[in-house]
Amino acid sequence: MKIKSFTFIFFIAVFVAGMIGCERAKQVVKPTPQMEGLDEEIFIGVVLPQTGDLGPGEFGPGALVMENSFNMAFEEINASQLLDDIALKLIVEDDMSTVEGAVAAFNKLIHQDQVPVILGVWTSHVAKSVFPIAQENQVVAFSPVVVASGLTEIGEYIFRASHSTEVLIPSGVKVTQEKLGYQRVATIADSVDHFSQDSDERFRKALTENGVEVLASETFETGNTNFSAQLTRIKELDPDAIFVSAQQIEVIKILTQGRELGIPSAVPFISIVLSVDEIRSAGAAAEGAITLTDWVSTADTPGNQAFVQNYIARYSMEPSVWAAQSYAAAYILGEAIKNAESTDSTAIAAALAEIRDFDTILGEFSFDFNGDAVYDPVVLIVKDGNLEIFE
Secondary structure (H helix, E strand, O other): OOOOOOOOOHHHHHHHHHHHHHHOOOOOOOOOOOOOOOOEEEEEEEEOOOOOOOEEEEOOOOHHHHHHHHHHHHHHHHOOOOOOOOOOOOOOEEOOOOOHHHHHHHHHHHHHHHEEEEEOOHHHHHHHHHHHHHHHHOOEEEOOOOOOHHHHHHHHOOOOOOHHHHHHHHHHHHHHHHOHHHHEEEEEEOOOOOHHHHHHHHHHHHHOOOEEEEEEEEEEEEOOOOOHHHHHHHHHHOOOOEEEEOHHHHHHHHHHHHOOOOOOOOOEEEEOOOOOOHHHHEEEEEOOOEEEEOOOOOOOOOOHHHHHHHHHHOOOOOHHHHHHHHHHHHHHHHHHHHHHHOOHHHHHHHHHHHOOOOEEEOEEEEEEOOEEEOOHHHEEEEEEOOEEOOO
């Protein structure tokens, strides 16, 4: 199935990336290639929550989907001998769903294991604290999933495979507003989490720029479980749509409690954080919800259907967008290491910055001058418990 792009703005983005993306590569000087004579293994660090609130649990697999996809992708890459007889191996560290845990994990991987690249981190809140550590030590930090604006501007060693809120939200609001015609809306956001604050600010800005009235902006704190007061106030205002900026567990509870309080199904919840895992947890309450995102399982991008089938066969669960982005990131990194002909982090950073129109399951992938991803995002809606293209 052909995916509709977010129109003209993304053709411009791809053109601009091609013209000025090499500027980031110029910020680092490539060392002399040193692939020959290396050990048979190159160790890549991974930091993600294996335990704690963001790990596997009651509300789904959490960041386990990243680890699943990294393992699957690197096994495929090694079997293909992309790097000849050199294998990519992972050193996985549990950040325990805390900033402190992530800081400790980054320091171990950098100073003890001396890895050239660290993949992962699950949230922008964590990324804001650990990306500067990687930059200071000239180690590549490459996250498949973090979306808060400004993170890659930390430095030339920072990259991501996801779009930022600066891309997803303005275009997504435009697409959904044109189709649904909403004029009066409400927002609800986590007032502590970095991503949620950034998302909410950009939602409200984009809505105002599109002539939409924001009736109320409700807030809560990370870890809250009862949103009935905020949702009741929103319900009384009778909005046309509700924009949610929160992490996965809170999104699930907001959807569920909102419908239980009688917010009609005709009023859609719209969020960046919504994947197959959240839909399964929220059940019928997710019906009609809309997400501004980067991937759909039915896409005909290169290798996508094989990825979906292999992931299901191996892990007995459907892959989410977070799984897809992690799988793509592993292949992007493999390509960069091959092109760098080196295990030096500076050479790998330069090679990543030069990635252009690389075929992935996300589509043709490039990095812009900030290390942000350039490819076509999508808007999806939940229909009959499945994510489909919003048309």
